[in-house]
Amino acid sequence: MTGRPSLTQRRRDATRLDIARTAAALFAERGAEATTAEEIANAAGISLRTFYRYFSLKEDAVAPLLAAGxxxxxxxxxxxxxxxxxxxxxxxxxVASLTPADESAAEAMHWTRSLLRDPRLASTWQRVHADSEERLRGVLADRCPAGADALELRLAAAAATAAIRVALEEWALSDAPVTGPGSPQELGARCMRELTGGLRLWSRVT
Known part of the structure; x- marks a missing residue:
């Protein structure tokens, strides 16, 4: 067993991401409120029933795209x-995850900006970051020595995730480019240093 997802799961993940990109493009153009689930399904080339097998709400359709970074x-x-x-x-x-590797990634960042400006998607964005914080806490626990303080691990994961969330939200409210001054990677590094400076965990080499 290698732990690699099955072919079926990989196909499902690919379909979810395709729907997410379609929804993001429509939301960026029209806004989430003015876009229907049926319009997303039609643009993605799937039935409305299939759409609802993947997402219970139209707003959640962009969650895979928001979660990818x-x-x-x-x-x-x-x-x-x-x-x-x-x-x-x-x-x-x-910083590496916030730096677009190619034109497709840069386009996804511009979509992210539009999505974060849409108040209808605020709850989806919060859920994405709650999930990210949970994953990060698990990786931190694996990396740190046995017996690491559980509260410190939780604080570290929360602070780091909040740093990225705030950086992206501030960038989305601006007209700064995807790279360079005011970019997500610059703001992300700054927020990370500000929010995690007082935590003992961050100075450890494991």
Whole structure:
């Protein structure tokens, strides 16, 4: 057993992401309130029934797209060198995940900006970050020595996730580019340093 998702699961994940991209494009153009689930399904080439097999609410259709960056961030942190202090490893991983690798990734960042400006999607955004915080707490627990303080782990995961959330929200309210001054990666690094500076966990090398 390799732990790799089955072919069926990979197809389901691909379909979910395709629906998410379709919904994001429509929401960016019209807004979530003016877009129906049926319109998303038609644009994605699926039936309305199939849409509701994947998402119970039209607003949740963009959750996979909003969650992708956070998932990549936690994965990069999990793969980072154990020689790095936790704080440095997590900051580097965050910056890398917030830096678009190509034009497609840059377009997704612009979609994210539009989505974060839409008040109808606020609850979806909060759920995405709650899930990201939970995943990060598990990875931190695996990386830190046995017996690490559970409260400290929880605070660290909450602070780091809040740093990325605030950075993206501030960027979304601005007209700053996806790279360079005022970009998500610059704001993310700044917020990470500000919010995690007082936590002992971040100075440890594991």
């Amino acid at each position: 956070g998932q990549r961030w936690v994965e990069l942190f999990a793969e980072s060198s154990a020689d790095l202090p936790v704080r440095e490893a997590l900051e580097r991983s965050a």
